[in-house]
Amino acid sequence: xxxxxxxxxxxxxxxxxxxxxxxxxxxxxxxxxxxxxxxxxxxxxxxxxxxxxxxxxxxxxxxxxxxxxxxxxxxxxxxxxxxxxxxxxxxxxxxxxxxxxxxxxxxxxxxxxxxxxxxxxxxxxxxxxxxxxxxxxxxxxxxxxxxxxxxxxxxxxxxxxxxxxxxxxxxxxxxxxxxxxxxxxxxxxxxxxxxxxxxxxxxxxxxxxxxxxxxxxxxxxxxxxxxxxxxxxxxxxxxxxxxxxxxxxxxxxxxxxxxxxxxxxxxxxxxxxxxxxxxxxxxxxxxxxxxxxxxxxxxxxxxxxxxxxxxxxxxxxxxxxxxxxxxxxxxxxxxxxxxxxxxxxxxxxxxxxxxxxxxxxxxxxxxxxxxxxxxxxxxxxxxxxxxxxxxxxxxxxxxxxxxxxxxxxxxxxxxxxxxxxxxxxxxxxxxxxxxxxxxxxxxxxxxxxxxxxxxxxxxxxxxxxxxxxxxxxxxxxxxxxxxxxxxxxxxxxxxxxxxxxxxxxxxxxxxxxxxxxxxxxxxxxxxxxxxxxxxxxxxxxxxxxxxxxxxxxxxxxxxxxxxxxxxxxxxxxxxxxxxxxxxxxxxxxxxxxxx
Amino acid sequence: xxxxxxxxxxxxxxxxxxxxxxxxxxxxxxxxxxxxxxxxxxxxxxxxxxxxxxxxxxxxxxxxxxxxxxxxxxxxxxxxxxxxxxxxxxxxxxxxxxxxxxxxxxxxxxxxxxxxxxxxxxxxxxxxxxxxxxxxxxxxxxxxxxxxxxxxxxxxxxxxxxxxxxxxxxxxxxxxxxxxxxxxxxxxxxxxxxxxxxxxxxxxxxxxxxxxxxxxxxxxxxxxxxx
Numbered sequence: 001x002x003x004x005x006x007x008x009x010x011x012x013x014x015x016x017x018x019x020x021x022x023x024x025x026x027x028x029x030x031x032x033x034x035x036x037x038x039x040x041x042x043x044x045x046x047x048x049x050x051x052x053x054x055x056x057x058x059x060x061x062x063x064x065x066x067x068x069x070x071x072x073x074x075x076x077x078x079x080x081x082x083x084x085x086x087x088x089x090x091x092x093x094x095x096x097x098x099x100x101x102x103x104x105x106x107x108x109x110x111x112x113x114x115x116x117x118x119x120x121x122x123x124x125x126x127x128x129x130x131x132x133x134x135x136x137x138x139x140x141x142x143x144x145x146x147x148x149x150x151x152x153x154x155x156x157x158x159x160x161x162x163x164x165x166x167x168x169x170x171x172x173x174x175x176x177x178x179x180x181x182x183x184x185x186x187x188x189x190x191x192x193x194x195x196x197x198x199x200x201x202x203x204x205x206x207x208x209x210x211x212x213x214x215x216x217x218x219x220x221x222x223x224x225x226x227x228x229x230x231x232x233x234x235x236x237x238x239x240x241x242x243x244x245x246x247x248x249x250x251x252x253x254x255x256x257x258x259x260x261x262x263x264x265x266x267x268x269x270x271x272x273x274x275x276x277x278x279x280x281x282x283x284x285x286x287x288x289x290x291x292x293x294x295x296x297x298x299x300x301x302x303x304x305x306x307x308x309x310x311x312x313x314x315x316x317x318x319x320x321x322x323x324x325x326x327x328x329x330x331x332x333x334x335x336x337x338x339x340x341x342x343x344x345x346x347x348x349x350x351x352x353x354x355x356x357x358x359x360x361x362x363x364x365x366x367x368x369x370x371x372x373x374x375x376x377x378x379x380x381x382x383x384x385x386x387x388x389x390x391x392x393x394x395x396x397x398x399x400x401x402x403x404x405x406x407x408x409x410x411x412x413x414x415x416x417x418x419x420x421x422x423x424x425x426x427x428x429x430x431x432x433x434x435x436x437x438x439x440x441x442x443x444x445x446x447x448x449x450x451x452x453x454x455x456x457x458x459x460x461x462x463x464x465x466x467x468x469x470x471x472x473x474x475x476x477x478x479x480x481x482x483x484x485x486x487x488x489x490x491x492x493x494x495x496x497x498x499x500x501x502x503x504x505x506x507x508x509x510x511x512x513x514x515x516x517x518x519x520x521x522x523x524x525x526x527x528x529x530x531x532x533x534x535x536x537x538x539x540x541x542x543x544x545x546x547x548x549x550x551x552x553x554x555x556x557x558x559x560x561x562x563x564x565x566x567x568x569x570x571x572x573x574x575x576x577x578x579x580x581x582x583x584x585x586x587x588x589x590x591x592x593x594x595x
Numbered sequence: 596x597x598x599x600x601x602x603x604x605x606x607x608x609x610x611x612x613x614x615x616x617x618x619x620x621x622x623x624x625x626x627x628x629x630x631x632x633x634x635x636x637x638x639x640x641x642x643x644x645x646x647x648x649x650x651x652x653x654x655x656x657x658x659x660x661x662x663x664x665x666x667x668x669x670x671x672x673x674x675x676x677x678x679x680x681x682x683x684x685x686x687x688x689x690x691x692x693x694x695x696x697x698x699x700x701x702x703x704x705x706x707x708x709x710x711x712x713x714x715x716x717x718x719x720x721x722x723x724x725x726x727x728x729x730x731x732x733x734x735x736x737x738x739x740x741x742x743x744x745x746x747x748x749x750x751x752x753x754x755x756x757x758x759x760x761x762x763x764x765x766x767x768x769x770x771x772x773x774x775x776x777x778x779x780x781x782x783x784x785x786x787x788x789x790x791x792x793x794x795x796x797x798x799x800x801x802x803x804x805x806x807x808x809x810x811x812x813x814x815x816x817x818x819x820x821x822x
Contacts, residue, residue, distance in 0.1 A: 460689055461684045461686060461689040461690040462689065462690050462691055462692045464645070464650055464682065464684075465682060465684070465690055465691075465750075465753070466703075466707075467650055467677070468648055468650065468677055468678075468680075468681060468682050469677065469678055469681070469703065469704040469707050469708070469753075469756075469757050470674045470675060470676075470677045470678050470704075470707055470708055470757075471703075471707045472674065472707075475707060479703075480692060483694060484692075484694060
């Protein structure tokens with residue numbers, strides 16, 4: 001019963017996404033004719049006739065269905081239309097961008113695999129051990145932050161490598177590193193979490209007892225662990241398409257991600273449609289490839305038995321780590337809140353840290369510490385609202401596991417940045433749109449956790465007893481099921497707060513979230529990027545704050561094993577009472593670092 | 596004893612997909628009588644326990660309770676009838692919500708069935724706890740703060756709160772220590788003498804069955820076998 005429901009939901013969601021892309025010009029609501037007029041001829045007055053002429057030429061007055069129809073017909077003929085801004089055909093630009101992006105992603109994939117191998121080496125050599133903590137940290141650092149720091153250190157201070165453009169292999173190094181390191185960390189962590197448990201299984205004991213060499217056992221362990229993780233590797237690659245947007249923007253690489261972002265900002269909707277479609281296609285092809293690859297080593301085992309891994313042994317972190325990180329952040333934020341984030345002082349522009357300005361000043365002479373403090377306060381408020389929204393969605397869908405599975409597949413296959421671009425194209429960039437974006441993609445792990453708990457509670461004898469005493473379904477739901485599900489899922493949602501704040505920051509960095517002069521952290525980093533050579537501290541303090549936030553996200557999740565990718569329903573029916581509601585969240589997907 | 600039996604099960608069939616767990620099982624049970632269903636695990640005993648109050652809908656057959664065929668009733672029509680047949684489960688801890696105090700668990704049937712009022716409700720709960728041999732002060736505790744035997748007594752108290760005619764006892768003492776078993780079995784025997792309850796006693800321990808049941812049915816692979 002569950003598979004068809006998930007399949008139908010998947011198809012419906014996919015159609016909805018493609019439909020939303022096709023309807024962008026109509027959904028965006030604002031008048032694109034004005035944008036086009038401004039872009040084409042700056043001196044022409046925006047008279048009614050001129051605007052009407054443009055509307056007629058673009059087909060905007062035909063209504064949404066006709067618009068979607070003509071776009072789809074063009075799509076079938078391989079015609080993506082012409083750019084509103086440049087007047088050029090969309091398809092060649094998309095093709096050129098795709099080529100660049102594919103090369104970049106290929107290089108990044110190389111970095112990913114290399115890094116994962118380095119992270120796994122100690123685990124494989126010793127048979128057990130914890131590569132998890134470092135890998136998890138690397139996985140949590142968002143690409144935009146890593147790209148900015150790489151730009152600052154390697155490009156500007158050391159002057160080793162070119163920091164912008166796309167001329168030769170030397171241009172590729174920094175972007176590929178920035179893109180590949182978080183993905184490599186994620187990949188390494190997934191395998192490192194699963195491997196020790198697999199190497200403790202009976203067969204490994206037996207092989208050791210029989211005198212089989214370490215290398216062969218390690219190889220067999222890898223073979224055992226990799227196939228079930230392939231779908232998640234597919235998602236890592238999909239994540240690269242999202243990360244590419246930030247990295248290409250920072251390093252001025254003319255790839256498809258930057259094209260999409262630029263088109264979204266300039267309201268060039270045909271170009272945006274083409275670029276987003278290309279990115280979606282890239283994600284879908286990757287997902288299909290992953291499914292194929294997975295079928296190959298497993299074959300019938302997949303169909304017949306549903307091969308699953310033993311529950312992974314995630315790295316546990318002492319609660320003192322996240323607590324002290326939170327304390328450091330709170331201190332800085334509290335101090336900053338006592339100051340004025342908007343006071344412009346052009347005399348003290350880009351001042352170095354001093355007693356008067358502990359973190360220096362930005363390009364307008366505003367106090368960085370104050371801006372960090374106020375930015376945090378605003379971000380935490382928004383992130384809390386997003387958290388609550390995704391908690392509600394997750395709880396609701398937890399009761400409909402079939403629907404949730406299909407929708408979660410699509411939500412997982414969509415890089416957050418692309419959702420952010422679409423939302424920004426529809427509603428204009430802003431905090432509300434960014435919050436909606438993050439809420440749209442952050443519910444699947446919560447829904448998976450809720451679904452597992454619902455299943456566990458429903459299977460318990462005391463619910464049967466409730467029906468036995470004549471209780472109505474509503475009574476059972478409100479008195480028994482919801483209370484035992486809502487509390488643990490709520491705690492889980494709370495642990496995701498730093499990750500959500502980080503996602504908001506990455507959208508802010510790309511100009512898709514909070515708008516200047518709001519002191520949002522991602523925006524702070526973006527604004528200071530222009531001055532990195534003269535005033536590196538202005539970029540370093542938001543970068544440091546974001547790194548602390550990433551560390552907080554990782555360590556908060558690891559305290560109780562929350563947020564770790566687990567598979568199967570191995571211990572869904574643990575001993576009632578003791579295990580009740582304390583299971584680690586089960587997810588269908590690795591936690592992406594939300595860029 | 597009334598002329599028609601308390602429970603009359605005819606040709607009951609329970610299926611899970613293609614698997615037939617219970618295959619054409621028929622038996623009757625009178626008020627005040629203990630009928631034991633004895634058999635190895637997996638033979639379909641617990642499926643019968645769930646199929647009688649229609650908590651698991653049988654594939655075919657009839658379940659006549661006090662003369663009415665339950666298989667023909669809708670979920671809504673069953674709701675007022677179900678309190679008259681109560682289940683006691685094997686796992687004493689699993690059958691009580693780990694989040695609710697014993698007092699609330701015992702009071703819940705009264706609230707669900709609209710028989711609760713704040714004046715004498717607490718007194719009735721205390722009386723029920725005392726009736727099953729628990730000090731009313733245990734009402735403040737959570738299930739995991741009780742022993743297995745105490746928990747099972749609380750489960751019986753909750754079942755009694757619905758004022759049932761029939762108790763379906765699904766291996767009520769299998770999970771308990773031998774020393775505690777006798778106490779719970781004696782309690783059940785006392786309750787039967789006082790209240791005239793019919794017991795469907797599901798068990799896989801022949802020694803317990805022999806001492807406790809009036810009649811024994813042997814079950815194997817979903818069918819009743821000749822004793």
